[in-house]
Amino acid sequence: MEANVADAAEAERTQVKVDLGARSYDIKIGRGVMDAAGAEIAAVLPGARLAVVVDETVAKLHQKAFSESLNAAGLEHTVLTVPSGESSKCFREFERLCDEVLAARLERGDGIVALGGGVVGDLTGFVASAVRRGMSFVQVPTTLLAQVDSSVGGKTGINARHGKNLIGAFHQPALVLADTAILDTLPIRDFRAGYAEVAKYGLLGDEPFFRWLEANWKAVFAGGPERDQAVARSCQAKADVVAADELEAGRRALLNLGHTFGHALEAAVSYETERVVHGEGVSIGMMLAHEFSEKLQLIDEVTVARVQKHLTDVGLPVSLKDVPGQLPPAETFMDIIAQDKKVSRGALTFILTRGVGEAFVEKGVDPALVSDFLKEKLET
Numbered sequence: 001m002e003a004n005v006a007d008a009a010e011a012e013r014t015q016v017k018v019d020l021g022a023r024s025y026d027i028k029i030g031r032g033v034m035d036a037a038g039a040e041i042a043a044v045l046p047g048a049r050l051a052v053v054v055d056e057t058v059a060k061l062h063q064k065a066f067s068e069s070l071n072a073a074g075l076e077h078t079v080l081t082v083p084s085g086e087s088s089k090c091f092r093e094f095e096r097l098c099d100e101v102l103a104a105r106l107e108r109g110d111g112i113v114a115l116g117g118g119v120v121g122d123l124t125g126f127v128a129s130a131v132r133r134g135m136s137f138v139q140v141p142t143t144l145l146a147q148v149d150s151s152v153g154g155k156t157g158i159n160a161r162h163g164k165n166l167i168g169a170f171h172q173p174a175l176v177l178a179d180t181a182i183l184d185t186l187p188i189r190d191f192r193a194g195y196a197e198v199a200k201y202g203l204l205g206d207e208p209f210f211r212w213l214e215a216n217w218k219a220v221f222a223g224g225p226e227r228d229q230a231v232a233r234s235c236q237a238k239a240d241v242v243a244a245d246e247l248e249a250g251r252r253a254l255l256n257l258g259h260t261f262g263h264a265l266e267a268a269v270s271y272e273t274e275r276v277v278h279g280e281g282v283s284i285g286m287m288l289a290h291e292f293s294e295k296l297q298l299i300d301e302v303t304v305a306r307v308q309k310h311l312t313d314v315g316l317p318v319s320l321k322d323v324p325g326q327l328p329p330a331e332t333f334m335d336i337i338a339q340d341k342k343v344s345r346g347a348l349t350f351i352l353t354r355g356v357g358e359a360f361v362e363k364g365v366d367p368a369l370v371s372d373f374l375k376e377k378l379e380t
């Protein structure tokens with residue numbers, strides 16, 4: 001990735017392009033970007049009627065201002081509310097939203113807006129991919145996680161009893177509006193969880209960015225210009241990967257660093273967010289991916305300790321032992337991992353690493369090694 005942090009800092013508002021030919025779109029980043037949401041959306045979806053999907057928490061905090069901006073641009077819209085939290089990524093909410101979009105008589109050329117975190121974004125995008133075989137949609141991410149990751153790249157979907165995001169579609173948005181001021185109302189636990197995905201970009205392929213985060217994370221949390229820089233650099237990293245490999249035929253799998261273990265953990269606790277939210281699962285999963293890489297003699301203990309120190313410094317969990325309550329045995333984790341979307345012809349794929357910024361995709365990992373490793377981690 002060429003963009004450097006200082007470059008990103010220069011503009012108060014930054015724009016990152018996701019280059020996908022005719023389906024290219026912009027990510028507009030900065031404090032106050034949402035004030036012009038109406039005009040921005042009208043520019044990409046001229047004449048469209050809209051359904052705005054929002055969760056109950058975000059609706060209370062931000063719906064009024066958002067609707068005012070749409071009204072000012074003359075955008076007729078219906079607001080559809082879903083319960084807050086991971087449990088909304090389910091068939092029931094998917095079906096209800098599809099039905100409500102149809103009841104509002106939105107046409108194929110109309111649009112659906114996701115105003116919220118990754119849950120609302122994934123669910124809404126999936127609805128948009130399905131209703132009338134595909135409607136335009138816009139992402140207005142309101143969590144750090146959604147701004148740096150889930151709103152970009154077109155992975156949409158819901159969870160299944162068998163695992164995370166197992167039902168879904170690739171469906172790219174027409175625009176992403178990441179207003180970093182909206183993060184001021186985000187609870188610290190959710191901000192930290194989103195930060196795990198920020199750190200992920202450094203760990204998977206950008207050691208200088210990880211070093212920058214080690215030095216600047218307090219300013220990122222405090223909400224100064226460093227926060228916008230971290231969001232912009234993360235979006236640029238994701239946009240580069242998605243443009244090169246939209247459908248995850250190869251390199252995009254790197255964005256799954258920590259997710260094989262992390263997703264298994266989320267499913268193992270039945271998506272109970274009191275116990276673990278996605279970003280926390282990713283933090284623990286990234287730590288496990290590093291420890292597993294150490295076990296395979298790909299990295300040394302100094303690298304593992306460096307990663308652990310940074311994630312611990314910011315207050316993220318780093319071990320299965322950090323999850324409250326009893327966890328199921330390794331066999332249950334292995335059953336869930338066997339359903340991971342990266343599995344091919346029954347063979348497990350893991351994102352491993354040779355150092356900070358040097359992750360790689362390893363196919364055909366021996367399940368017995370993974371199982372023994374998980375047993376160790378669940379016992380010690």
Ligand SMILES: NC(=O)c1ccc[n+]([C@@H]2O[C@H](COP(=O)([O-])OP(=O)(O)OC[C@H]3O[C@@H](n4cnc5c(N)ncnc54)[C@H](O)[C@@H]3O)[C@@H](O)[C@H]2O)c1
Nearest residue numbers: 057084085117118119142143145149150155182185186278
């Ligand atoms: N599609 C992708 O590429 C991708 C990438 C990463 C994660 N995800 C998915 O994203 C989901 C997690 O997203 P998340 O961490 O944003 O969770 P979330 O959407 O549940 O949001 C977290 C909490 O923050 C609240 N909230 C949202 N914005 C707020 C604001 N500005 N102020 C106050 N409260 C606010 C929400 O109501 C919720 O309670 C997971 O389902 C994960 O699988 C998808």
Ligand SMILES: O=C(O)C(=O)C[C@@H](O)[C@H](O)[C@H](O)COP(=O)(O)O
Nearest residue numbers: 149153155164165252255256259341
């Ligand atoms: O965009 C991607 O590709 C990612 O892997 C980003 C992840 O952070 C995200 O959690 C994604 O939803 C996981 O993808 P999945 O295919 O494993 O469900």
Ligand SMILES: [Zn+2]
Nearest residue numbers: 197259278282
């Ligand atoms: Zn993720």
